[in-house]
Amino acid sequence: MESLLRSLDEKKLKNLLIYNKVNSCPEMKSLAEDLFSLQMEFSDKILAMKISKLNSEIDCEFDSLVGGDVKTNELIKNYNLLKEPKKPVRIYMDGVFDIIHSGHFNAIRQSKKLGDILVVGVNSDEEVEKSKGPTLMNGKERVALARACKWVDEVIEDTPYTPTVELLDKLNIDYCAHGDDMPTNSQGIGCYDEIKKAGRLKIFKRTEGISTTEIIGRLLMFTKESDRNNHNFENLPKTSSEFVKEIITDAESQDFNKGPVMSSFLSTGWRMIEFCNYKTPKPEDKIVYLDGAFDILHIGHIEMLKKAKEYGDFLYVGIHDDQVVHSYLGKNCPILNLQERVFNLLALKDVDDVVIGAPLKITEDLIRSLKINIVLCVKKTHHQIQKNPEKILVYDDPYEVPKSLGIYQEINYEFDLNNEILVQRILQKRKEYVKKYINKSQKEEIYYKKEKAYIEEI
């Protein structure tokens, strides 16, 4: 018996100890028995999903433990450690997070799983300018977005592009985390070499198919006058290489012939489950609904969502599909496709759940099904709709029903930031952005082609 116990690792021993504890407590024991017998017929589908996911995780853990190559002494040491309270593991994950996207959020999500407390460092404008070129969003805007992410516990502003062991110690960090695409600094030295040497680097899988560079490529499309207004929407989303052909002049195109070919971000069911909140409103909750395009996320969206959440207890965000957004924003909008926008919203602290491909005209059916108490309308969105009257073919007032039910409320939008403004920023430094785009696209192409050690997404 003792040798069998010795062959178990910390996790399995812990499970056994928990099992013993549950068995020695009559209330817990009967709850565990009920859980076992009820599992298949829960009326609460979210709870059923949660339990089934945990169950399959536990199954995997048990399977992988049987017959493992175990170092006895280490296990005994681990067993003894179990008796002492565990110090939370602090992870440091840093980045530029310019035009934050689902790849960044997936990176943040994976980093959080590597420890207990996630500290996110946002590189300063000066540091990024030196190493990568200009950012589209300034430090304050990038920090607001990192702070809004639900997996982030602490944010450190204005961090260096090359973090050091000294910085980790100062912040009381155990490990630093980075994707498997290791950057080099302006002197050509690996940014994470020192930390790696100290054995304090954890690497997670970079998310394929989406990057700031690719989004800048899509935005650069806006900057070519002849492409404005006549972009063929049916062809969206395009790959980077296709965009490259369209945005670059003949002289520049030489550098682009070997442009990267990337697919869009993959929104698999598994990833969706990892991003979702497993949350439904409680009967007594005041339910708020806010809808919109939520294209490239910016500080204005974050402030708007924070305000919306203050109106109640549970916030549903309705996200219009690509066709609907195009019908009222026109031009090349949306820049991000529906899936990319859904993942962004699900990564935010203030969003409890989303309605994927929400109708532009809010129906009574939607209000009754989701038991919505307040429908919010951001004045600016309404204004944008009126700006393109010829595009609105079917609906005159999307908020007619909530108005008639007396549950409609307007909120003000104070931030003057949208795709157009981002494009203005690009136009001011178009040459630098094109140069940065060429540079980064080539690096991405190398990354995608390179033989890499297999890293499983966690």
Ligand code: CTP
């Ligand atoms: N990251 C990722 N998947 C992506 C993009 C970024 O996992 N598709 C990770 C990076 O590996 C890094 C973190 O997100 O650990 C922050 O990345 P950032 O410094 O913002 O820059 P890039 O890696 O250059 O990201 P992008 O190409 O989107 O600018």
